[in-house]
Amino acid sequence: MTMFKFIAAAGVLATGLTITGTALAQDKIYTIGVSVPTADHGWTGGVDFFAQQAVDRLSKTYPNLKFVLQTAPDSTKQAADLEDMVTTRNIDALVILPGDPDAMTASIKKVKDAGKWVTVVDRQLSQSGIEDLYVAGDNPGLGAVTADYFKANLKPGSKIVVLRGLPIPIDKQRFDAFMAGIDGSGIEVLDNQFANWNRDDGYKVMQDFLTKYDHIDAVWCQDDDILVGVLKALKEAGRQDEMWAVGGAGMNQIIKMVEAGSTQVPVDVSYNPAMVGLAIETTALKYVAGLQINGQYIVDSTLITQGNAKDFDYAGTPF
Amino acid sequence: MTMFKFIAAAGVLATGLTITGTALAQDKIYTIGVSVPTADHGWTGGVDFFAQQAVDRLSKTYPNLKFVLQTAPDSTKQAADLEDMVTTRNIDALVILPGDPDAMTASIKKVKDAGKWVTVVDRQLSQSGIEDLYVAGDNPGLGAVTADYFKANLKPGSKIVVLRGLPIPIDKQRFDAFMAGIDGSGIEVLDNQFANWNRDDGYKVMQDFLTKYDHIDAVWCQDDDILVGVLKALKEAGRQDEMWAVGGAGMNQIIKMVEAGSTQVPVDVSYNPAMVGLAIETTALKYVAGLQINGQYIVDSTLITQGNAKDFDYAGTPF
Numbered sequence: 001m002t003m004f005k006f007i008a009a010a011g012v013l014a015t016g017l018t019i020t021g022t023a024l025a026q027d028k029i030y031t032i033g034v035s036v037p038t039a040d041h042g043w044t045g046g047v048d049f050f051a052q053q054a055v056d057r058l059s060k061t062y063p064n065l066k067f068v069l070q071t072a073p074d075s076t077k078q079a080a081d082l083e084d085m086v087t088t089r090n091i092d093a094l095v096i097l098p099g100d101p102d103a104m105t106a107s108i109k110k111v112k113d114a115g116k117w118v119t120v121v122d123r124q125l126s127q128s129g130i131e132d133l134y135v136a137g138d139n140p141g142l143g144a145v146t147a148d149y150f151k152a153n154l155k156p157g158s159k160i161v162v163l164r165g166l167p168i169p170i171d172k173q174r175f176d177a178f179m180a181g182i183d184g185s186g187i188e189v190l191d192n193q194f195a196n197w198n199r200d201d202g203y204k205v206m207q208d209f210l211t212k213y214d215h216i217d218a219v220w221c222q223d224d225d226i227l228v229g230v231l232k233a234l235k236e237a238g239r240q241d242e243m244w245a246v247g248g249a250g251m252n253q254i255i256k257m258v259e260a261g262s263t264q265v266p267v268d269v270s271y272n273p274a275m276v277g278l279a280i281e282t283t284a285l286k287y288v289a290g291l292q293i294n295g296q297y298i299v300d301s302t303l304i305t306q307g308n309a310k311d312f313d314y315a316g317t318p319f
Numbered sequence: 320m321t322m323f324k325f326i327a328a329a330g331v332l333a334t335g336l337t338i339t340g341t342a343l344a345q346d347k348i349y350t351i352g353v354s355v356p357t358a359d360h361g362w363t364g365g366v367d368f369f370a371q372q373a374v375d376r377l378s379k380t381y382p383n384l385k386f387v388l389q390t391a392p393d394s395t396k397q398a399a400d401l402e403d404m405v406t407t408r409n410i411d412a413l414v415i416l417p418g419d420p421d422a423m424t425a426s427i428k429k430v431k432d433a434g435k436w437v438t439v440v441d442r443q444l445s446q447s448g449i450e451d452l453y454v455a456g457d458n459p460g461l462g463a464v465t466a467d468y469f470k471a472n473l474k475p476g477s478k479i480v481v482l483r484g485l486p487i488p489i490d491k492q493r494f495d496a497f498m499a500g501i502d503g504s505g506i507e508v509l510d511n512q513f514a515n516w517n518r519d520d521g522y523k524v525m526q527d528f529l530t531k532y533d534h535i536d537a538v539w540c541q542d543d544d545i546l547v548g549v550l551k552a553l554k555e556a557g558r559q560d561e562m563w564a565v566g567g568a569g570m571n572q573i574i575k576m577v578e579a580g581s582t583q584v585p586v587d588v589s590y591n592p593a594m595v596g597l598a599i600e601t602t603a604l605k606y607v608a609g610l611q612i613n614g615q616y617i618v619d620s621t622l623i624t625q626g627n628a629k630d631f632d633y634a635g636t637p638f
Binding site: 054057061138270272274275277278281282285288289290291292293294295296297298299300302311312314 | 373376380457589591593594596597600601604607608609610611612613614615616617618619621630631633
């Protein structure tokens with residue numbers, strides 16, 4: 001049992017004797033491959049940051065854990081990375097956030113068929129039963145938690161606009177849960193349009209809404225990247241005091257606004273890119289603690305207020 | 320950020336310099352209270368074992384983590400333990416497997432209301448929204464995975480008996496999923512009776528079934544404690560070659576039978592008491608890795624065969 005050997009080695013630490021990395025490294029070495037998309041927008045920038053953090057922390061805490069961390073701009077590169085991890089780097093486990101889960105399903109299945117542990121993060125594969133562990137955020141929860149905030153802070157008859165992501169299941173889960181959550185509240189949704197989870201589209205869609213509607217009480221834009229575009233449009237139109245706006249994810253510049261008590265952006269709702277770090281840390285527990293870890297770990301979408309914003313204000317994050 | 324301070328301290332380890340527990344202990348100290356039932360049957364014996372393992376491993380790995388581990392034979396003692404942890408021991412977080420979740424809900428809510436982190440293991444409280452993290456096994460999955468095995472290994476027309484647990488939701492989730500799983504397979508369930516998740520009742524119920532039914536192809540008894548009683552009844556009746564039997568949980572004596580290739584107990588299905596260790600380890604990640612961990616972590620019910628039994632054969636476990 002690796003678990004017991006490791007306890008014995010770590011015991012030296014607790015009693016305060018001299019130890020060296022070499023002494024601990026005599027335990028069996030395990031190699032974990034980590035494959036994440038190259039940052040294509042703010043959130044994936046956070047993913048890359050937290051993946052690197054987890055790899056650094058675990059490498060230093062457990063000298064018998066080795067990591068191969070690769071970022072990929074597309075599925076061709078991500079598939080090639082996986083093949084290299086299996087054939088050349090001889091990984092024991094893979095932790096992957098697939099850039100395009102449909103395109104990556106076959107490649108991930110090959111890793112599993114080669115007898116490797118597979119942890120999938122965030123995006124469901126197009127075939128079920130491949131991964132051992134699935135770590136993700138709560139997309140319906142993001143819509144429901146946001147709806148609760150809107151209901152509690154808007155009177156019946158209030159008018160809102162919604163900027164959605166892309167027409168894929170994650171967006172639909174968030175949107176449907178939000179609409180179900182405000183049902184019966186008397187809040188009127190003037191319009192909803194896709195803003196593709198990016199700033200430029202958020203800016204353009206919000207400009208359009210501002211042209212079409214002469215009074216708006218609040219904006220739900222589902223994502224902090226979109227929110228940055230929305231805030232720019234509001235400022236340019238001089239309508240920033242007319243309405244408040246809520247995004248989602250936990251971008252640092254938005255967290256800092258919430259933390260400072262912004263009335264324009266009073267809250268955020270987490271969809272934390274740090275979930276990739278949690279996936280790597282949890283996978284490591286299989287090797288350092290000998291625990292059964294297969295299953296589903298769904299991280300809550302948490303309402304981030306001025307009171308708890310400091311818990312989401314990560315130093316050094318690029319997102 | 321605690322995370323970064325810890326990486327810096329741990330970095331000393333990786334470079335092989337002399338360090339002592341004192342050096343690491345200069346980091347902020349966090350205290351985690353762990354409250355589990357005193358072993359009243361085999362499975363809770365496993366819970367106590369794996370809770371102690373996790374506490375030992377984490378204490379030795381992270382000198383800035385302190386633990387208060389208490390076992391309680393009843394809700395009165397468990398509630399008193401919680402009050403002591405909050406008022407006297409000043410815990411930062413609680414990890415609790417409530418012996419009686421209904422009776423413990425108010426006490427656990429008090430811990431939450433005192434501003435402490437709360438991780439609940441296995442048993443759902445009677446009020447939702449109290450705990451920050453819920454770690455549990457997959458009860459419907461236990462029934463479904465077992466049903467798949469029965470379908471794959473019994474011909475249409477085969478006759479089976481079912482020994483259930485107690486008439487509580489966990490039992491119903493397991494039983495309903497099993498029945499849905501074998502639906503349409505032609506397997507006939509001769510009878511099902513409660514055996515209260517213990518050996519003596521398993522023995523008595525199985526004796527009754529053996530008297531009533533002159534041919535049985537297989538037994539599903541949902542739990543390895545019941546299975547031990549079933550095996551005793553089969554042996555005494557000299558009918559141990561007539562049928563095979565499947566329990567659940569992962570008791571070591573059953574795992575060893577599966578590992579040895581038993582035809583009478585060909586497989587087991589995990590409902591791993593080590594989930595309490597996973598709950599403690601995951602809670603610790605909040606403090607040692609600075610990660611957002613709130614949510615739901617449901618550990619799979621895994622089919623344990625001769626091929627993977629060694630992964631569930633924990634050295635030194637009393638269960």
